[in-house]
Amino acid sequence: MTRISSITTLLLSSALISMPALAQETQPQPQPQPQPQQDESIDISAPGVSASDEVIVVQGRYIPEPLRATPEVISVLSAAEIARTGEGDIAGALQRVTGLSLVGGRFVYVRGLGERYSLALLNGLPLPSPEPLRRVVPLDIFPTDVIASSVVQKSYSANYPGEFGGGVINLTTAAIPEESFLKVGGSISGDSETTFERGYTYYGSDTDWTGFDDGSRTTPANLKAAMNSGNLLVVGPNFSLDTMKGLTASLLNAPTTVVQRNDDIPLNGSLDFSGGLSFDIGSDRFGVIAAFGWDNSWETRGGLQQQTIGLSANSEGQDIIKPDSNFRFLSTENRIVVHGLLGFGYEFGEHKLRWTNLYIRDTSKEARIQDGVDEINVGSDRLNKSYTNWFERQLIDTQFVGEFKFKDVALDVRGTYANTQREAPYERAFSYRYDEEIGDFLNDLRTGGQSATISFSDLSEDVWAGSANVSWKLPTERDITLTAGYAYADTTRTSTRRDFAFLPEASLGLAVAQQRPDYLLSDYNIYTYDIVLTDRSGAAGVAKYDAGLEVHGGYVQAEIELMEFLNASIGVRYEDAKQFVNAIDLFGTGGGAGLSTRLANDYFLPAATITWNFAEDMQLRIAASKTIARPQFRELAPQQYFDTESDRTFIGNSYLTDSELLNFEARYEWYMGRNERVSLAGFYKKIDKPIEAIATQQGQTFFTTFANAPEAQLYGAELEVQKYFALSDWLPGKFFETRDLLIATNYTYTQSKIKVSAGDTTIPTDTAGVPIAASLVFNDGAKLTGQSDHIVNVQIGFEDSESLSQQTLMLTYASNRISNRFSYQGTPIDFIEEPGLRLDFVARQGFTVAGRELEVKFEARNLTGENYEEFQEFNGTRVDRNTYDIGRSFSLGLSAKF
Secondary structure, eight states, X not given: OOOOOTHHHHHHTOSXXXXXXXXXXXXXXXXXXXXXXXXXXXXXOSTTOOOOOOOOEESSOOOOOHHHHSSSOEEEEOHHHHHHHTOSBHHHHHTTSTTEEEETTTEEEETTXXXXXXXXXXXXXXXXXXXXXXXXXOGGGSBGGGOSEEEEEOSOOTTSOXXXXXXXXXXXXXXXXXXXXXXXXXXXXXXXXXXTSOEEEOOOOTTGGGTSOOSTTSOOHHHHHHHTTTSOOSSSSSSOHHHHHHHHHTSOOHHHHOOEEXXXXXXXXXXXXXXXXXXXXXXXXXXXXXXXXXXEEEEEEEEEEEEOOSOEEOTTSOEEOOOSEEEEEEEEEEEEEEEEEEEEEEEETTEEEEEEEEEEEEEEEEEEEEEEEETTTTEEEEEEEEXXXXXXXXXXXXXXXXXXXXXXXXXXXXXXXXXXEEEEEEEEEEEEEEETTTTEEEOOSSSTTOEEEEEEEEEEEEEEEEEEEEEEEOOSSSOEEEEEEEEEEEEEEEEEEEEEEEEESSOOOHHHHTSOHHHHTOHHHHHHTXXXXXXXXXXXXXXXXXXXXXXXEEEEEEEEEEETTEEEEEEEEEEEEEEEXXXXXXXXXXXTTTOOEEEEEEEEEEEEEEEEEEETTEEEEEEEEEEEEOOOXXXXXXXXEEETTTTEEEOOOTTOOOEEEEEEEEEEEEEEETTEEEEEEEEEEEEESOEEEEEEEETTEEEEEEEEOSEEEEEEEEEEEEEEEEGGGTSOSGGGTTEEEEEEEEEEEEEEEEEOOTTOEEOOGGGTTOXXXXXXXXXXXXXXXXXXXXXXXXXXXXXXXXXXXXXEEEEEEEOOEEEXXXXXXXXXXXXXXXXXEEEEXXXXXEEEETTEEEEEEEEEEOTTOOOEEEEEEETTEEEEEEEEOOOOEEEEEEEEEO
């Protein structure tokens, strides 16, 4: 193979981690560095660790592999590899990396550990999250065209933040383009379950298709003032009946309540624009790069949602589970993503400055109908429920990076401000109950199974972060680079949720109860039958909370050539962190008292990796470290939250504590040629007080909450093989002279178990802070949530080395995993998720028309027709918690470069 990827140059001269390539010949010869191409840049660094440029000493055959050149265990996803997957967001592309699995289409799990054990950075700097349930950012909000590369580091090094469980995912945006360009592209797509099929929608506003509401969903001024008054919105001394009726009538009614059937869901569409300028200013270089994109997609899900209250006996007296709540559902989500990137870069001498600005807005508009029975809460009568939602997620991020080199000393400074917001106005739900005698569905807004609710929620999170690092290459015979740095991060969050029910002051007549939702809550009915909003925020937990996490970190690290062919990276990090979640009593009723959390901990976190080049093109790495995982804000906040994706109500646990991890890894690597490799790794982790998701039952209501298990252990192995084969060696003809066959496969085997011993305790949400025996919540030997025993990725592709022509088959498999832990009177009946087997095909073909470079891309996804299944099983019986068809999807895109 003669293919040389320019991404390796940036890896080898990366501003953050410097590790000379190991030599294997008696006479060292300096090797020239190829000029990097901008669209394939890779930054493998932690926040701002710079290093001196190295002269690569070669003994034997030099293969500039980024995986080999770094002192840690990493996986690299370059711009070329991202493009080969054809994925529209970085989360989908990352699932092809060894040891990574995608959960819920949004969150990346590393080696079976939940997303709380994965750290996501952008250009080495932290990001806030727009998710109420998590502190980590969902990676599906990052379109692939704003990410130049992604590096997953699985062995800890002290230059990274201490919250490093399974690994760190460092996303790198583009900087100075190699040459000026303009690229325009678009695509259309659809899937067999959605496109041109029946689905649901609702009107909303005129501009919903843009991802921006036209102001129709803005909370009315009078209602907003009342919500901010510090009083519960109920008829009483603070608000008269007439005032409450006026507030109720001020809400936007029909456009947000009426679910409409659409028998012809349209195609998905996207548009992307990107461009860059670069020019010389004397001996300096300045560049600008910009990108904009809009994506409008539809997804219909139809299936089964069931619940069970626990074990029951069949006719033979055997314990079984059965669906005590049983609903068919059909939902349609219209998702609009708008993103923009503007970056400036300046290089002078050996110094580099970069200013990056990123904007992402991810909007979801959903209409859903459920039909079935709820014997748990209502009885055997049939219910019909409808939901309309509008969720706005937004990220604004500005970053500055400066990398300076002064002979053998390098200085790196980084700083960022980022804000995320999530607004969910007008979350509406209606429930009608079927009356056998009348032969119609009724909603009197008062009795069991008959209701109307509305919720308003708002979340805002800010991150201020910065770091400064200096490295010094000592003038010694053996290569020694010393690095020291300091990092600061301050994250603050405010989350508010107000829940209201529509209640009449007196019983509604039959003629009113039979009306459809918009008529039922019409102004006429509100004023005639005294239907008013009634605040339920207090009953749903804490209506508002503030949260924050302030971290000071300092570290020292040394990269040392211990002897010929033996290198070490050794360091220690000290972190001091203060974390709080304050439940705010909005109404002065004492609600939320005692539900605030304050955690103040400091840690010394050592890390060491030894690399031994024991044979030509082969090396062995051994790594050990200590890291931590802190509770996420939402896991601590005692505020109820209904997740429409899982149809599950979550509530936090203010008694959670930090988890501590011991990590060990050994990895064998063989580099047969450029971009060709074989690696085999084994890993072991011991986790003290891991945080697990558990299902709990309070009365007849089910919640998902969290608790610290006493201890967990996780171990496993990874195998990765990537090899190119020249087709000209096998097949004659000019067509095959430049074509190669790519075989890339990886397999991850993982086992985990929770350890519960006599005397171990935990504190769930419903014991008022009193510890109970951990065996009442966790079962000894049970697996960690989110962990699949087997993860397999296979890519088989044909590529032209002289032009853009790729055809790739991609197979992804993940075995069953626990999505939620549930125990009934000590008997485990966990929720199981079945990811299954998926087969995708992506073809990319470049050609030239009138001197312009064009690319056509065709994608076919989920050709195996794998469905989504989450269920419980016991003694041969099954309850489908959430099961629906996904369908096969197809996409056709065209882009042109000017």
